[in-house]
Amino acid sequence: MHRLQTQLEQGWEETITWTDPEGTVHHEKIFQASILSQLQAEIVEPRAMTSSENKNANKAGSRAPGNADALHLREECVAALKEARRVLQNATGLGTPSLGVQIGYLEKHGSRRADNDEDIAQLIKGILSDLSSKVRSARIILGYDMPKVALPDTPCDQCGGILVVAQDASSDVTCVGVEGMASCGKRYRRREWVSLLEKITSRISTEAACAYTGRSVPTLYRWAAEGRVHRQVDPRTGRSTWDASKLPQAVPGHPPPPAPALPTARTPADTAAEG
Ligand SMILES: [Zn+2]
16 A cells, blocks of 8 residues: 555555566666656646657647546546545554555554444455555556666766666656666656757667657668658768657657658659650
């Protein structure tokens, strides 16, 4: 109970598991803000938009999808906590807002009402299952339970640490620090992190491009072959890079974004070459 309430209201230490480009799995304990505040951040209209997004942001649809889910769930979490407090305070007569303390008291001393032990057990069980289902839903919306990968060549701009993100781009980008040094705790909201990438370089790695678009490596290469996006090979490293501002952005909880448009009308030179 204590754990559930802490996650919802106070924040907690989460072990982030992520895979580096060599395939090695790492575990890093990182403090997370409360689920309520993370959902709140999810609801707030994104500030930064890339130029390509701006074009698509028409008046009616400019509110990012996914926000409604977070808003709804946040309201449900607040209501569930309030109801749990009301029921428990009523049963114990204690004023403390700590659900863990309330339940501990109830288990030890019983209810001040005439409830029998079985009723009390049922009451506690109901509250626990309600809150834990809320926490589970929140973790899905917030992208916690997705495998995480490192973004190569894109260090944290605060401490130079390694940044990790869910494979399908459904999470925030989290700094996990560097070998032997703890994370600086920096988090990039997932709608902001492309601006971070653009600040460092407008061209991003294939892994970052996959995370950003939610699409696979073969799909990106196919798009490049079809002329939908431009792939460049860094002569220094031999690795492919992608122009972040030209890529469609994945929206968590929604199907992957459509492919960028095919290149428009062919130039006279193309036609001449064919004829
Ligand atoms: Zn950092």
